[in-house]
Amino acid sequence: MQHTREEHGLPRFALAMAKQILGALRDLAPIFAVIAFFQIVVLQQPFPDLANVLVGLVCVVLGLALFVQGLESGLFPLGEALAQGMARKGSAIALLALAFCLGFGTTVAEPALIAVAAEGAKVASEAEFIGDSQAAQDRYALELRVVVAVAVGLAIVLGVLRILKGWPIHRFIIGGYVLVMAMTVFAPEEIVGMAYDSGGVTTSTITVPLITALGVGLASTIRGRNPMLDGFGLIAFASLTPMIGVLGYGMVV
Amino acid sequence: MLELLADFGETLLSTLRDVTPIVVILVVFQLGVLRRRLPNIRGIATGSVMVLLGLALFLIGLEQALFPVGETMARQLAETAGEAVRAGAVRWQDYWVVYLFAAAVGFATTVAEPALIAVALKAKEVSGGAVNPWGLRIAVAVGVAVGVALGCFRIVTGTPLPWYIVAAYVVVIVQTYLSGRTIIPLAYDSGGVTTSTVTVPVVAALGLGLAANVPGRSPLIDGFGLIAFASVFPIMSVLGYAITAEQLARWRKRRERREVES
Numbered sequence: 228m229q230h231t232r233e234e235h236g237l238p239r240f241a242l243a244m245a246k247q248i249l250g251a252l253r254d255l256a257p258i259f260a261v262i263a264f265f266q267i268v269v270l271q272q273p274f275p276d277l278a279n280v281l282v283g284l285v286c287v288v289l290g291l292a293l294f295v296q297g298l299e300s301g302l303f304p305l306g307e308a309l310a311q312g313m314a315r316k317g318s319a320i321a322l323l324a325l326a327f328c329l330g331f332g333t334t335v336a337e338p339a340l341i342a343v344a345a346e347g348a349k350v351a352s353e354a355e356f357i358g359d360s361q362a363a364q365d366r367y368a369l370e371l372r373v374v375v376a377v378a379v380g381l382a383i384v385l386g387v388l389r390i391l392k393g394w395p396i397h398r399f400i401i402g403g404y405v406l407v408m409a410m411t412v413f414a415p416e417e418i419v420g421m422a423y424d425s426g427g428v429t430t431s432t433i434t435v436p437l438i439t440a441l442g443v444g445l446a447s448t449i450r451g452r453n454p455m456l457d458g459f460g461l462i463a464f465a466s467l468t469p470m471i472g473v474l475g476y477g478m479v480v
Numbered sequence: 481m482l483e484l485l486a487d488f489g490e491t492l493l494s495t496l497r498d499v500t501p502i503v504v505i506l507v508v509f510q511l512g513v514l515r516r517r518l519p520n521i522r523g524i525a526t527g528s529v530m531v532l533l534g535l536a537l538f539l540i541g542l543e544q545a546l547f548p549v550g551e552t553m554a555r556q557l558a559e560t561a562g563e564a565v566r567a568g569a570v571r572w573q574d575y576w577v578v579y580l581f582a583a584a585v586g587f588a589t590t591v592a593e594p595a596l597i598a599v600a601l602k603a604k605e606v607s608g609g610a611v612n613p614w615g616l617r618i619a620v621a622v623g624v625a626v627g628v629a630l631g632c633f634r635i636v637t638g639t640p641l642p643w644y645i646v647a648a649y650v651v652v653i654v655q656t657y658l659s660g661r662t663i664i665p666l667a668y669d670s671g672g673v674t675t676s677t678v679t680v681p682v683v684a685a686l687g688l689g690l691a692a693n694v695p696g697r698s699p700l701i702d703g704f705g706l707i708a709f710a711s712v713f714p715i716m717s718v719l720g721y722a723i724t725a726e727q728l729a730r731w732r733k734r735r736e737r738r739e740v741e742s
Contacts (some may be wrong), residue, residue, distance in 0.1 A: 254597065257588035258678075262549050265581055276548075282484065283545025286537050293534030294594050298601065301527020304520065308632035309506065310515040321513050325505070332501035336496075339680055350540055350701060396665050397656045404649040411642045420641055420704030427707040432535060433499055435673050436598035443606055454606045462599075463668030466711060473533050 236437060247292035257290060296434055306440025314448040319391065326387040329438065330381035335358060339428040340375055344368040347421040354417040367480075371425075371473065377471030379429050383438065389460065390445050393452055396460045401457035403467040410474040420476030425473045426466040435462060487543070492536040499532065501558070517551040538594065539677065547681055550585065554686040557581050558693040575636050575694075579629045582686060585712065586628035589679040590621035596673050603666055620670045620714040627713030629685055631706040635690050635697060641705045648712040655719040660726055667718040671711045683710060 266272060331352035334340060348357075348368040351429045357363045384461065411419055430438075445449045492495040510518060518524055557578050590596060600613035634644055656664060675683075691699040 246703070254592050255598075257591050258546060259582040261581075261588045262546065262553070264583070265553055265557075267578060269581075270553065277616065280549065281547045283543070286541030288541075290536070290538030291529050291542055291592070291594060292533045294538060295534075295597055295601075297527040297530030297534055298598050299527070300523050301525075301529070301531050301661075302598075303602070305506070305518070305524050305528065308518050308524070312510075312516065316514060318513075321509075324511050325513075328505045329502070329510075332505050335500065336501060338498070346704075350704075355726035383690075386516060392566040395661075396668065399655050400668055401656065404653065408642075408646050408649060411646070417701065420701065420708075423641065423645055424706075425673070425703050428680060429673045430595065430676065431498065432595045432677045433502065434529070434594035435676070436602075437502065439599055439602050439669070443602060447606075455603075455663075456665060458606060459665035459669050462672040463665065466672035469488040477627070 228357075237439065243296060244292060245309065247296045248288060250286045251291040251297065252277065254291060255284075258264060259284070264408065294432075302433070302436045303440045306437045307444035310441045310444025311448045313395070314445055322391075323384050326383040327380040329380075329434075329441075330383035331376045333434045335372055335376035335377040337429060337431055340372055340425070341368075341430070342430050343421065343424055344371040347371055349416070350417050350421060352453050354415070354416070356415070358403055370480075371421075371476065374472045374476045375425050375429060375469045379465045382468040383461055385468075386442065386461040386464040386473060387445065390452060390457045391465075394459060394462070400463060407470050407474065410471065410478070414474045414477045422473035422477065423471050425469040429469055430465055438462060440466070442454060447453040482566045484540070484544070488536065488540050489539045491543075492532070495532055495536045495539070501568040504631060535594070535677075542678065542681075546678075547685075551685040551689075553581070554585075554682070555689040555693075558686075558689040575632070578632055578636075578686075578690065581623040582632045583629040585627040585682055585686065586679070587621045588716075589682055590624040590674050590714075591617055593678050595680055596620060596670070597668075599669060601672050607662075614667075615721070616670070616718065619718045620674055623670075623717030624674050624679065624710045624715030624716070626705055626710035627711075628686070628711075631709035632686065632690055633706065634709075635687060635702050636694055638697060638702065640675055643707070645712060648716065652712065652715050652719065655716065655723065656716060659719050659723045663719070664723040667715050667722065669716040670718050673715050675707050675710050679710060684709065 234281040278418075309325075313325060316322075345364075345368050348364040348371070351357050351367055352359045352364050357367050385399070388397065414422070439459070442461040443454045443458035446452040452458075510516070560577075594618055597613075600611075600616045603611040603616060604613045630644065634641065659667075666682045683706050684703075688699050688703045691702040694702075
């Protein structure tokens with residue numbers, strides 16, 4: 228880990244950035260190829276606004292390079308330092324409180340979730356679960372968001388507890404799958420699609436590296452835990468519990 | 481150019497707003513509970529600023545270059561395929577270009593997904609290099625490609641979503657018992673990280689465009705589900721990749737032993 232890249236001076240930084248830009252070009256090459264192929268060969272149309280597209284591409288490459296470069300010196304050490312500090316402190320309650328706050332706080336305002344909840348409210352009003360007034364829809368969407376955010380908060384709590392105790396992950400996930408399948412049978416049909424999708428939209432680009440670093444940091448600080456076996460898995464919990472939460476919400480409302 | 485700068489400022493602001501809750505929580509716990517300064521705070525601060533700037537630049541670029549093209553294309557492909565069959569009943573074969581596009585877009589957007597890059601980097605570091613980050617990302621991307629293509633097939637045929645998801649869960653459960661212990665947590669995680677900044681908007685546009693253009697489908701009901709496909713199938717492909725690699729290694733070892741003996 229190179230924590231102190233900026234102390235090596237500008238040339239070092241420029242070199243590292245150049246490497247990241249090459250990496251970003253490689254990561255983005257498939258997208259460029261797919262878009263170009265379908266635009267030119269399948270649809271046989273020129274690009275609508277080529278200058279804008281080119282400027283956008285340069286932004287994407289530079290942005291991805293900066294992001295990856297900043298991960299190693301910013302987000303990863305931050306998550307690890309936090310995990311180590313909390314583990315040394317030795318207060319399980321404080322750690323679990325942090326876990327809940329991180330899960331809830333990062334989810335409740337997530338733009339992708341806001342969009343999906345609004346769609347879900349439209350479906351619910353069409354299916355006549357709720358009135359078709361805007362107020363009823365807004366309330367339903369807000370409740371959905373809170374349900375999902377609480378579910379993610381509980382997921383991180385459960386996931387951290389699992390790391391502390393060293394429980395094997397597959398029992399939880401398989402148990403969760405069985406629960407989702409059983410609830411699918413009883414939940415109203417209209418909410419099932421939205422519930423399944425809610426698992427995928429909760430974990431954003433900033434949250435994932437931070438939570439992963441937190442889990443791995445915890446597992447490598449606590450004696451007897453293996454970072455590979457115990458450190459990963461927090462994201463998996465965070466994508467499973469929202470489905471259970473939304474299906475449950477659909478059964479109650 | 482001025483417009484671009486304004487867009488950049490706006491995106492930066494909205495990214496900042498998204499991270500505000502995280503920053504507040506971290507500061508409260510650091511000052512209130514740990515009561516200690518972070519080690520190497522300058523490095524962390526610089527890195528975090530780079531992550532923010534990078535993400536904002538990345539998003540603005542996506543909005544300029546990729547999303548409009550991707551969304552128009554998804555709509556146009558669905559429309560062209562829709563016109564071909566509007567005369568008669570819906571035949572799922574008529575949509576093959578859409579499945580191809582879905583798979584290609586699913587693969588390409590996943591390879592570029594920043595959250596997946598982060599997890600792959602971490603996995604390499606933690607496993608001491610045993611997990612190849614590029615291999616992991618390709619396995620995940622293949623899973624998303626198959627998942628999204630199958631999801632489009634489901635929208636076209638109008639078959640119930642739970643059948644597919646329940647079947648996928650059963651496969652994942654069986655694979656879990658077949659594969660080595662160490663890869664399981666990482667494989668489960670890879671389901672959640674695939675659907676972030678790049679993949680969700682393009683894939684959602686594809687689902688909505690398709691549901692709006694296939695006769696007899698409603699975008700409100702049938703537009704959902706593609707993200708669910710994109711979250712389950714990578715688990716399957718990563719576990720499948722790990723199981724195959726393990727079996728190959730075992731087979732190779734056995735053959736070597738036999739060669740030594742003979």
